[in-house]
Amino acid sequence: MDTSQILVTVGGVALIAGNLWFFFGKKATIKPAAKGALYACPMHPWITSDDPTADCSICGMKLVRSDEVGN
Numbered sequence: 001m002d003t004s005q006i007l008v009t010v011g012g013v014a015l016i017a018g019n020l021w022f023f024f025g026k027k028a029t030i031k032p033a034a035k036g037a038l039y040a041c042p043m044h045p046w047i048t049s050d051d052p053t054a055d056c057s058i059c060g061m062k063l064v065r066s067d068e069v070g071n
């Protein structure tokens with residue numbers, strides 16, 4: 001393996017690690033919602049629930065607070 005291959009490999013790993021950190025780090029910062037807050041799927045905002053442990057019935061993603069979905 002020459003230097004350029006090592007750089008590409010290290011760069012790719014760093015990029016993936018950064019994405020994972022961003023994705024999971026962001027999820028980890030979601031705090032329990034206030035009483036009565038509504039949760040929605042980030043991909044399917046019309047899928048909502050008042051249950052913080054609920055999953056999207058379409059894609060199975062964990063629902064997030066609707067005020068953090070981003071619209």
Ligand SMILES: [Zn+2]
Nearest residue numbers: 041044056059
């Ligand atoms: Zn969904």
